[in-house]
Structures are given as structure tokens and as C-alpha cells.
Amino acid sequence: MKPLRLPRSFYARAATEVAPALLGQVLVRAFPDGTRATARIVEVEAYGPGDPASHAFRGMTPRNATMFGPPGHVYVYFTYGMHFCMNAVCGRVGEGTAVLVRAGEPLEGVEGMRARRGREPILELCSGPGRLAQAIAVDRSDDGADLVDGDSLWVERASRSEAIGSGMRVGVRETTRPWRYWLEGNPFVSRGRPGPPTPKARPSLVSSVTP
DNA sequence: CATATGATCCGCT
């Protein structure tokens, strides 16, 4: 395994631990021709066991089977008839817990991202789960890919200076789990949808997290 | 089979 790459043990924890720890790390998409598209992770959401908002809540189905597999793999799902969203499987086998990668700050391969997205503004390339997936060319064929031993998708360790904010997850009505995490003040964080309980209330601050 | 339901994005106002 490459030295910069996050190891299996990083993912083999509760999604609520993995999620904030992923902020600031670099998501790498490696293409067969040797080029790369990379983005710094700036926003994530945790989906835990016993969590009604989680795809895994009602048990395993063919669609969400990857979520119940080993940690460190990618769970990709298709939604709203047009968007793919990318998750990192966490916890232990059979647990069904993951972190949704919601937004990134484009680093390498920005022109390719623009081409795939059909949009110019760098702020609109990866600011949203569907946008991010499209920008780095993640789709159904990546479901199950191994972030630790695979050769197409992984996460590299990087330093982070910003504070971490947390609040309600986007599109989740339940208000007892503030499991959306972002880099405070980072302009690439998605606006998200103004959910019913608007996170107007001061977002809580998470003390620094290290794996 | 038929239908309800989204962890959303975009264009237009």
C-alpha cells in the first residue's frame, strides 16, 4: 500500500469518527491512462447503524449490499434518476454504516472535471454529492471498489488547518443526530437544501479528530 | 404489475 494512503484501520471505526477525520484528506481518482482527478474533502455525513436515515436501516438488499461488507470499500448508489453518490464503508462487516462524501475542493484534473460537469465555475465542480461523483467520474461501476488496495480510487492523508463544524444532515428530518461535518469557512462546502430544521442554530464545533 | 419515494441538480424568476 502507498504510504500516503489511508489504511483499512482508518475506516474500521464508527462512521461518526471516520466522517470528521476524513475532512481535509485528499480523494484521488486515478484513470487508466495515468491521469488523476483529486479533491480535498470538505464536507461529509455519517450514517450509522440503527439510523433511520441510512440506506442500511431496513436491512440488506442487492442495492445496499456493499454497505454491509468490509470497511474501506466504496458504496455508490444512484438517486433521483440522475445522480450518483459516493460513500466510504465504515465499521465492521455486517454493520451497515458509511460516510457520504458531500463536497470537495478541486485540486488536480480541474479541466477534466469541467468537461464532465459541463460547467466552468470551480465552485460548482464538486460542491454537492452528485456533483462530486460526476466531476471525478464515479458511477455504479465503482460500487464495491477497494479504497485501500484498489488502483482507481483512494484517499491520501493531508494536513488540515480549519476547524470542523457539525450540524443536521441534508434532507434528513430527524434532528437528534448532528452528523453532517464540514470545514468551517470553506467556500466549497455545499449549501445543501434548506431542510425544515434549518441549521440556523449555531452549529456545534467538533474538537480536533485524529485517527 | 403499479406506485411512492427519494442522502439532488439546474434553469429560470
Added chain:
DNA sequence: GCGGATCATATGA
């Protein structure tokens, strides 16, 4: 800000 686009999946008839 609003609403349309657009379809896989799960569930119930």
C-alpha cells in the same frame, strides 16, 4: 426561491 427533470428500488396488490 421554486419547480421540473427523471428512474432505480422497494413494497404492496
